[in-house]
Amino acid sequence: SAEPNFSRQVYLLMSSPIHYPSDGVSSEADRGSHLSLTPTSQLSHAASARRRRPHGRGDIVNRRAPIVEAPVAVSEQKLSSDAVSTDILDRAAIWGTTVNVESSIKQFTKFFRTFSDGHSDGPKYPALLDEIASSQGWNLNLDCRNLHAFDPQMYQRLVEYPQEMIPIFDMVINTQFRENYPEIEQEQDARIKVKTMNLLSTKTLRGVDPDDIDKIVAFDAMVVRVSSIIPDLRLAFFRCVRCQMEVTREIDRGRIQEPSSCPNNNCMGKGSMDLIHNRCEFADKQLVRVQETPDAIPEGETPQTIDVFAYDDLVDVAKPGDRLTVTGIFRAVPVRVIPRSRVVRSVYKGFIDAIHFQKSSNRRLNVEDSAADAKSEYFTSFDESDEVEHDKKVREEKFRELAKDPNIYQRLVSSIAPQIWELEDIKKGILCQLFGGTRKEFQHSGSGRFRGEVNILLCGDPGTAKSQLLQYVHKIAPRGIYTSGKGSSAVGLTAYITKDIETGELVLESGALVLSDRGICCIDEFDKMSDSARSILHEVMEQQTISIAKAGIICSLNARTSILAAANPRDSRYDVNLSVVENVTLPPTLLSRFDLIYLVLDKPNERLDSRLAQHLVSLYYQERDPVHEDIIDIETLTQYISYARREIQPTIGDEAVEALIEGYSNLRQSGRNYNKKVITATPRQLESLIRLSEALARMKFSPVVSKDDVAEALRLMRVATQTAATDPKTGRINMDLITTGQSGFARTELENQGTALTAIIDDLPSAKNYFVVLMKNFNDKSQKKLAKHEFKELLLSLERQETIRIGTWVRGNPMVTRLDG
The missing domain is CATH 2.40.50.140 (Nucleic acid-binding proteins)
Structure with a gap:
C-alpha cells in the first residue's frame, strides 16, 4: 500500500495516545499547534542546540504527562499540513533533533512489515497486530533489540529523542492497523500504543x-x-x-x-x-x-x-x-x-x-x-511480552514433551542448586515448595480458603549449605525477601507507619512478609528472631494474612507467602540426645506450622567426606564441567515451573483419596501400637500431605493426583518431619515433640517423678523444706539421678498442679511448701 500522506501523518503525530492533547477533540488551543521542521543544512547544530536550550515554559522537561509530543514552533516559517511539499519533507527534521519525519516513517514502516526474529514463519509485528485485533488489547510491545538489529541508527535516535520518535511509531502502527482492519472502529482511548522495551543496556x-x-x-x-x-x-x-x-x-x-x-x-x-x-x-x-x-x-x-x-x-x-x-x-x-x-x-x-x-x-x-481468567490470581491486565501466539504454543509443546519424560522428577531435583552436593531429599522438598499446592476456596460452604504454600525449616549443624539453598531459592523466586532473623523486627516483617514526604499524611509501608506475597520469604538464622517477631509468623503461616491496627489504620494485609527458614542449634552443634525443640529453642506452636522440618547433620564419614571434598575443590581449580544431559538449564527450569504453577491445577482423584486416608491412618496407628498417649500424626500433617501430593503431580503436568504422588509425599514426610519428631530417649516417632515440645514418654515420666516427690515430701517431718534438701532426698531414693535444672522443672510442674508452693529463688535455694489437699 502507498505511504500515508503528510496531512494524515501530522494529524496522528499531534494526536498520539501518549501525547496530550488527545485526538478527536477540537478546541481553540489547537489553532497554535503545528509541526516545526529544521532544514538539513541546520542539522549539524541541532543536537547541541537541543542541549543548550533553557528550560522555559514551552520545554518538554516541565511536563508531567507520560510522554511525548512533536516540539512546538521554533522555525521561522509556519508550516501547515496541507502546504508542506515533499521536497521540504525530504530535507527537514524536527527542530532541535536529527529526526527526519519522512525518512523515519518510511524506515519504521519497512521494519514493521519485513522484520522477522527467526522463530516465526513470517514477519513478527504484523502477526502481533493480528493478535491485537482479536484480543482488543491496545498495546504493542516493541523489542528495541530487534530495532537495533534492523537499523542501529533508528535505535539510537529512539534512545536520544523518544519524545519525537515514539509518536512516529504510533502513527505508523495505527495507520497499518486501519489499512489491515478497516472494519474495526477504534475508540479514542483504544488507539494502539507502542511500548518500547528490552534496551541494549540496562543501567543501575x-x-x-x-x-x-x-x-x-x-x-x-x-x-x-x-x-x-x-x-x-x-x-x-x-x-x-x-x-x-x-x-x-x-x-x-x-x-x-x-x-x-x-x-x-x-x-x-x-x-x-x-x-x-x-x-x-x-x-x-x-x-x-x-x-x-x-x-x-x-x-x-x-x-x-x-x-x-x-x-x-x-x-x-x-x-x-x-x-x-x-x-x-x-x-x-x-x-x-x-x-x-x-x-x-x-x-x-x-x-x-x-x-x-x-x-x-x-x-x-x-x-x-x-x-x-480475570478472576484468576495469576491474571494481569498488562501483557508485557512481545511473543506471538505461535512462539507461545511452541514453548508450551516443549514443556509438555519434557513433562512426559518418565525421569522428569529426578531431572528436576538434579537441576535445583547443582553446585550443592547431595542433599537430595531436601532439594525434593524445596522443589515441592517452588511448585506449590493448589489454593482452595470453599465459598459456597463458607469454609474459607486453604493455603497451597509449603513451609520448610532447615535445622542442623553450621556449614551444611543451609544458607546456600536459601540464596538459590531467593534468586529464582518470583517475589520474595531474603532476611536474617537477628536483623528482623516485628514491624520490619509486617508493616510500619510513616509520614509521606509530599502530603504529610500517614501511610502504611509494607514489610518483608507483605512484599513476599505470592512468593517465598527466606529467613536465615531463624532461631535468633525475637519473640515478638516470631509471634507474627503464627498468623502468616496458617491464615496467610497480617492484621494491622496502629495509628488509626486498621486493615488485614495479604501475606500468601511460603516460608523457607534455616536455624542453627542452640549450642552450635546438634545434640542427638535432645529433641528438635530443645536444640533449636523454637516454640512448638511455630514448629507445628512447618510442612517439612529437615535435620541437616554433619556426620563424619570417610567415604562421604572424600567425595564432598573432591566436589568442593573441583569448583575452584577446574573449569566449569560440561552440563550433564540430565540437568535442565536454569532458564528452562524457571519457565517450566512458572508454566506449571499457572496452567496446572491438579485435583485429588479417588485413588489418591484412599491412599491419603490409609497413609494418615497408618501414621496414627504406629503411635497407638505402643502407647495410647503417643501422637505420631496430626491433621496438620494430613494437610501437608495433600499439598505435597499436589506439588508432585504438578511436576509431571498431571491434572489428577495419583497414589504414587501420595506415596512419595508420605516418604518425604517420614524423611523430614517425622525424623525431627523422633524421641531421642525411645527412638520412636512422637509428634508431641513438635506440637507441644514434650514427648508422651517424657510427660509420663514427669508424672511418675512428681508422684514420687510428693510422697517424699509427705514423709518428711516438716511441710516446709529447702530446695537442696528435697533434691538430695529425691536422688537418694530414685534410680534416676536428676540434675539441678531437671529437678527445678519437676518442682515447677508440681507448682502448676497446685501441689506445692515455691518461694523466692534466693541464691538458688528457695523454700518449698507442701499445700493441703
Whole structure:
C-alpha cells in the first residue's frame, strides 16, 4: 500500500495516545499547534542546540504527562499540513533533533512489515497486530533489540529523542492497523500504543544521571510503594458565568491555558470562565516508588529510591514486592522553595515517566499471565511480552514433551542448586515448595480458603549449605525477601507507619512478609528472631494474612507467602540426645506450622567426606564441567515451573483419596501400637500431605493426583518431619515433640517423678523444706539421678498442679511448701 500522506501523518503525530492533547477533540488551543521542521543544512547544530536550550515554559522537561509530543514552533516559517511539499519533507527534521519525519516513517514502516526474529514463519509485528485485533488489547510491545538489529541508527535516535520518535511509531502502527482492519472502529482511548522495551543496556538506578534527561533509560528495581490512582487532567472544561458559553482546553506541556475572557463576541467578560470539574476529562496516573535491587547496592551503601509515574494501562500493574525492569523517560522538574511560591530551587528533582514494566526474567519464576481468567490470581491486565501466539504454543509443546519424560522428577531435583552436593531429599522438598499446592476456596460452604504454600525449616549443624539453598531459592523466586532473623523486627516483617514526604499524611509501608506475597520469604538464622517477631509468623503461616491496627489504620494485609527458614542449634552443634525443640529453642506452636522440618547433620564419614571434598575443590581449580544431559538449564527450569504453577491445577482423584486416608491412618496407628498417649500424626500433617501430593503431580503436568504422588509425599514426610519428631530417649516417632515440645514418654515420666516427690515430701517431718534438701532426698531414693535444672522443672510442674508452693529463688535455694489437699 502507498505511504500515508503528510496531512494524515501530522494529524496522528499531534494526536498520539501518549501525547496530550488527545485526538478527536477540537478546541481553540489547537489553532497554535503545528509541526516545526529544521532544514538539513541546520542539522549539524541541532543536537547541541537541543542541549543548550533553557528550560522555559514551552520545554518538554516541565511536563508531567507520560510522554511525548512533536516540539512546538521554533522555525521561522509556519508550516501547515496541507502546504508542506515533499521536497521540504525530504530535507527537514524536527527542530532541535536529527529526526527526519519522512525518512523515519518510511524506515519504521519497512521494519514493521519485513522484520522477522527467526522463530516465526513470517514477519513478527504484523502477526502481533493480528493478535491485537482479536484480543482488543491496545498495546504493542516493541523489542528495541530487534530495532537495533534492523537499523542501529533508528535505535539510537529512539534512545536520544523518544519524545519525537515514539509518536512516529504510533502513527505508523495505527495507520497499518486501519489499512489491515478497516472494519474495526477504534475508540479514542483504544488507539494502539507502542511500548518500547528490552534496551541494549540496562543501567543501575544510581547510574541514571543528568546526561539521561529526556532520554529512554532502563533499570532493574524493586517496588516498595504504590500510591492510589491519581486523576490527571487531560481536557479542561470552562463555562462562562454570564452567558453560559462553554469552551474546552487541552493540556499542553503539562499546563492548561485558562481563557482570560469569554470567547463570545456578545459577552467578552473578563475572568468570567469557571472550570467545571465534573465535565473535565482525566487520565489515570499512579506513583510507583522503586528502590535498588539488593544485588545492585555497592558495599557500604544504602538503597536509593526514585519515583516512577505510570499512566493508563500501566496503572496497578506494579505491586509492592515486584522485581521488575522499568523502561521510561528520565525527567527533571524544578522544586519550589515554598509550595505556594513561584521561586524554585536551582537543583532539579528527577523522576521517570514509565513506558513499560517487565516483571518476567529468564532466570526467575513468573506466574502472571494476561491471557488468564480475570478472576484468576495469576491474571494481569498488562501483557508485557512481545511473543506471538505461535512462539507461545511452541514453548508450551516443549514443556509438555519434557513433562512426559518418565525421569522428569529426578531431572528436576538434579537441576535445583547443582553446585550443592547431595542433599537430595531436601532439594525434593524445596522443589515441592517452588511448585506449590493448589489454593482452595470453599465459598459456597463458607469454609474459607486453604493455603497451597509449603513451609520448610532447615535445622542442623553450621556449614551444611543451609544458607546456600536459601540464596538459590531467593534468586529464582518470583517475589520474595531474603532476611536474617537477628536483623528482623516485628514491624520490619509486617508493616510500619510513616509520614509521606509530599502530603504529610500517614501511610502504611509494607514489610518483608507483605512484599513476599505470592512468593517465598527466606529467613536465615531463624532461631535468633525475637519473640515478638516470631509471634507474627503464627498468623502468616496458617491464615496467610497480617492484621494491622496502629495509628488509626486498621486493615488485614495479604501475606500468601511460603516460608523457607534455616536455624542453627542452640549450642552450635546438634545434640542427638535432645529433641528438635530443645536444640533449636523454637516454640512448638511455630514448629507445628512447618510442612517439612529437615535435620541437616554433619556426620563424619570417610567415604562421604572424600567425595564432598573432591566436589568442593573441583569448583575452584577446574573449569566449569560440561552440563550433564540430565540437568535442565536454569532458564528452562524457571519457565517450566512458572508454566506449571499457572496452567496446572491438579485435583485429588479417588485413588489418591484412599491412599491419603490409609497413609494418615497408618501414621496414627504406629503411635497407638505402643502407647495410647503417643501422637505420631496430626491433621496438620494430613494437610501437608495433600499439598505435597499436589506439588508432585504438578511436576509431571498431571491434572489428577495419583497414589504414587501420595506415596512419595508420605516418604518425604517420614524423611523430614517425622525424623525431627523422633524421641531421642525411645527412638520412636512422637509428634508431641513438635506440637507441644514434650514427648508422651517424657510427660509420663514427669508424672511418675512428681508422684514420687510428693510422697517424699509427705514423709518428711516438716511441710516446709529447702530446695537442696528435697533434691538430695529425691536422688537418694530414685534410680534416676536428676540434675539441678531437671529437678527445678519437676518442682515447677508440681507448682502448676497446685501441689506445692515455691518461694523466692534466693541464691538458688528457695523454700518449698507442701499445700493441703
